Amino acid sequence: MNIPQSVIWENHVIRLLDQRKLPHVTEYLMLDTVESVFEAIKSLAVRGAPAIGIAAAFGVALSALTYKTEDVHELKEQVWIDSGYLSQSRPTAVNLFWALNRMNEVVLRSNTVQSLRENVLAEAMLIQKEDAEVCRSIGEHALKLFQNGDRVMTICNAGSIATAQYGTALAPFFLAKEHGIELSVFACETRPVFQGARLTTWELMEANVNVTLITDSMAAHTMKTKQISAVITGADRVAANGDSANKIGTLGLAVLAKSFGIPFYIAAPLSTFDFDTPNGDAIPIEERDPSEITHVNGVTIAPDGVNVFNPAFDVSPADLITGIVTEKGVIKPDTASIAALFA
Numbered sequence: 233m234n235i236p237q238s239v240i241w242e243n244h245v246i247r248l249l250d251q252r253k254l255p256h257v258t259e260y261l262m263l264d265t266v267e268s269v270f271e272a273i274k275s276l277a278v279r280g281a282p283a284i285g286i287a288a289a290f291g292v293a294l295s296a297l298t299y300k301t302e303d304v305h306e307l308k309e310q311v312w313i314d315s316g317y318l319s320q321s322r323p324t325a326v327n328l329f330w331a332l333n334r335m336n337e338v339v340l341r342s343n344t345v346q347s348l349r350e351n352v353l354a355e356a357m358l359i360q361k362e363d364a365e366v367c368r369s370i371g372e373h374a375l376k377l378f379q380n381g382d383r384v385m386t387i388c389n390a391g392s393i394a395t396a397q398y399g400t401a402l403a404p405f406f407l408a409k410e411h412g413i414e415l416s417v418f419a420c421e422t423r424p425v426f427q428g429a430r431l432t433t434w435e436l437m438e439a440n441v442n443v444t445l446i447t448d449s450m451a452a453h454t455m456k457t458k459q460i461s462a463v464i465t466g467a468d469r470v471a472a473n474g475d476s477a478n479k480i481g482t483l484g485l486a487v488l489a490k491s492f493g494i495p496f497y498i499a500a501p502l503s504t505f506d507f508d509t510p511n512g513d514a515i516p517i518e519e520r521d522p523s524e525i526t527h528v529n530g531v532t533i534a535p536d537g538v539n540v541f542n543p544a545f546d547v548s549p550a551d552l553i554t555g556i557v558t559e560k561g562v563i564k565p566d567t568a569s570i571a572a573l574f575a
């Protein structure tokens with residue numbers, strides 16, 4: 233694949249692909265402080281649930297490597313403070329908290345300053361490596377859901393740059409190319425910040441996957457007139473009962489898919505499942521700055537002072553989801569099937 237990696241650990245700094253500038257500018261940020269990692273996550277320079285977790289994990293590594301002390305207890309305290317700070321960067325994607333918990337446990341288990349520093353860096357790299365393998369498995373399982381010639385709709389970007397590699401919802405399209413299977417994708421532009429128009433179309437075009445861009449409001453008409461065979465999206469958090477949060481607009485696609493009799497799939501790694509969240513009502517939904525809606529590329533498009541509601545995610549209830557594609561296979565979105573995944 234030609235698609236660059238979004239998070240690279242290089243010479244003690246994080247080299248981060250600035251996703252805000254894509255597709256026309258490929259620029260990397262060099263992050264060498266925990267504050268800069270926080271800002272990169274909050275401002276969407278890095279985004280997508282697994283990539284957020286990976287960036288935060290390397291942020292914890294930066295904390296451990298840069299804080300000057302010879303006292304392991306003091307170092308642990310500082311790294312946990314920084315980990316807590318990073319956990320405030322975005323509220324919805326549970327991969328952030330999952331990755332930080334993994335890092336916190338490694339800190340707990342480390343007994344010397346040197347071993348702590350070595351262990352946290354090794355753990356961040358492991359989280360990234362595992363995610364690439366997990367995404368490839370998700371792609372293999374998802375690919376079995378589609379047939380040669382299928383036209384599949386997606387929203388937002390659950391692609392390679394939203395993960396360590398391959399993506400979740402986009403993974404089957406990359407693997408289809410490897411297997412000589414022709415699938416076409418209809419990508420919703422994804423207002424307000426256009427992850428679909430800017431990132432999904434770019435990734436798929438880089439991989440020579442047939443992709444057509446539509447606005448979010450064209451989804452119903454496109455399903456009706458373009459023989460859409462399925463919808464597949466990523467997730468930011470899957471509750472214990474299967475309700476799944478993803479980019480705003482996903483719920484609309486789930487409702488439409490049901491109405492048109494089209495299967496609606498969520499693709500998500502186990503790191504996106506959250507047993508502490510019993511159902512979708514308990515998933516915190518991030519609300520972002522009104523300027524994301526009132527402005528496009530810095531140019532105002534709405535009257536000054538207009539009231540704005542800007543939720544970044546919505547929740548598709550389990551009963552609208554045909555199946556959740558995980559690295560362990562495709563499961564039914566219900567409490568028993570989800571519990572069995574982790575048994």
Ligand code: MRU
Nearest residue numbers: 279280281388390394466467479
């Ligand atoms: O606000 P974003 O761009 O971080 O939202 C991303 C999504 O909603 C993705 O679909 C989800 O995180 C899965 S990425 C594999």
